Amino acid sequence: MKSIKTQARTVVPAVTGAVLALGFAAACSAPLVGVLAEGKDIQGTCPKGQLLASDVRLDASGTFVAADISGEIESVLRDVAARTAVCGGHLRVSAFSGSSAGTVTLFDEELVLHGATENSRFRRIPGVQDHVVDEVSKNYGNFEGLGGGSDIVGQFRLADEYVRQLGEKYALNEVIVTDGLQNDVVNVEAARNRAEAKAMAHRVSAPDLSGAEVAITGLGNRNGAKPSSKQVETVVAFYTALCARMKVASCLPSTEYVSKSAR
Secondary structure: OOEEOOOOEEEOOOOOEEEOOOHHHHOOOOOOHHHHHHHHHHHHHOOOOOOOEEEEEEOOOOOOOOOOOOOOOHHHHHHHHHHHHHEEEEEEEEEEOOOOOEEEEEEEEEEEEOOOOOHHHHHHHHHHHHHHHHHHHOOOOOOOOOOOOHHHHHHHHHHHHEEEEEEEOEEEEEEEOOOOOOOOOOOOOOOOOOOHHHHHHHHOOOOOOOOOOEEEEOOOOEOOOOOOHHHHHHHHHHHHHHHHOOOOOOEEEEOOOOOOOHH
16 A cells, blocks of 8 residues: 555645736735745645645534634634645635535635746735635635534545546645544544544545645644543544545644644
């Protein structure tokens, strides 16, 4: 079986073709040196010869849903938006809960940094980040149609459909912000140890996501309460085993989000 890069840290609807082009003035408010350095760091993480299909999924189930996107969710959005814009690609942000058939799209746009030079393009990163955060914030909380329960695993099938719809020139960058407590088909919270968690991962349906980058962050954090180390171990074991079944290129199950450029 193909080896998979995994890392567990305890600190740890239709696609639109809209192109985002944000002005120079909005970007100039950020410290220039920091922005340019950030752009260089991000550039080093871009997939060779492909654009990014970034797919951020926010758990809106009763055990995890947040009052707003401030904090961890905003940090994830800013990081993914910057990387998608620098590498070039499409960003979709959606909310989910119990049924993979019912999701709510919060943002869905192609992200492009315009400019004659690399530095002029990197200056636009803060403007892109602000645009994504503002749009998701406006739509967040409108979760009509979401079912009860928590089906995190089902989101990977939808992610597979998303990248296939975009086409072969896109590489999937999947980020799921969730407590990880799957209770559809299997109940991950009931796993008493890593062996039981791994066995559960082999009882659920899993798509082939060969070449994809996957991060599942927030694991075990029920309504803001930090999980025990044992719970973290079992939930991480479940998603690590699931990543192996999906044949992903890299997998980071974690309690707190870690930027790709910092891994």
